[in-house]
Amino acid sequence: MTSDDVLAIFRKAGAYLEGHFILTSGLRSPVFLQKARVFMHADLTEELCRALAKRIEDALGTRPDYVVGPAVGGLIPAYETSRHLKVPAIWVEREAGVFRLRRFEIEPGAKIVIVEDIVTTGLSIRETIECMRGLGAEVLAAACIIDRSAGKADVGVPLIALAEYEVPAYPADALPPELAAIPPVKPGSRSL
Template sequence: MKTEEVLAIFREAGAILEGHFILTSGLRSAVFLQKARVFMHADKTERLCKALAAKIRQAVATPDYVVGPAVGGLIPAYETSRHLGVPAIWVERENGVFRLRRFEIEPGARVVIVEDIVTTGLSIRETIECMKGLGVEVIAAACIIDRSAGKSDVGVPLIALAEYEVPAYPADQVPPELAKIPPVKPGSRNI
């Protein structure tokens, strides 16, 4: 699946929003990818995650598990794991730190972290830290869309179904035309 096909699915779902957004990373952007509008459609989610699973298979060996960072990575991790034929587990924040709370995983297990959208890669890096603390080998990370177009270093190979570079700015460096629009924060962190 090519980037334009992925973006077409997001457009069909009304998931490419324009305005002034505070991203989960804290950066500001004129574009927000509201993946929840895509993930509410099982057929669209299945198409994206089946293609992501195929891309993962081409890049690395099949993992023992797929790990998703909660909340945004839950649905794509589950659906991608279904196409890879391996279990999906997830990490969730406990006192601001990702922990594997609901599952056990054996040391030495090989995992791929699956995320929805990558901007800075922070959630993936935090998930890697959690997995390494459990003695787990992270062989790669994957996402539906990489907003950084390959610029985010997550510490392991990043497999992106699509790269869609959208400018994002620190709050004190927002362009004047964007600063005129009141910001909204539609992301899931800190909820």
């Protein structure tokens, strides 16, 4: 599956939005990839996550013990990707603003892959890595459906992306005039 194939699925689902968006990272962008509109279609989600699972297996040459998703955005892709890898899916949740593994236990030395929906700066993955390493897990890699940074985000482990798509993103105080003229909306889930 190519990056163009992935973006075609987002367009088909009405998930490729244009306007002025406040991203989870706090940056502003003229494009928002609303993965929830893709994830509401089980067939499209299955197609993307099957391809991501294959990409993970090809990159690692092995299967992890667990797939870990950062809540809320990573829950669905982590679950569906884990189904194709035939390993359990677990997730971290924010507790007092910090990711914690609240509902599950893992054994020290467990090999994990973090699966995220869309990466811009990689902050959620880095926070998940910190949580998992604190529990003694070995983080083999992180994976995402779309890497909005086109390989520029440093997540601290190898990042396996199904698609790379660089979309401009700006600090709020450095917006181009055409973007500043549009009222911003914040469709992400970081505060959840």
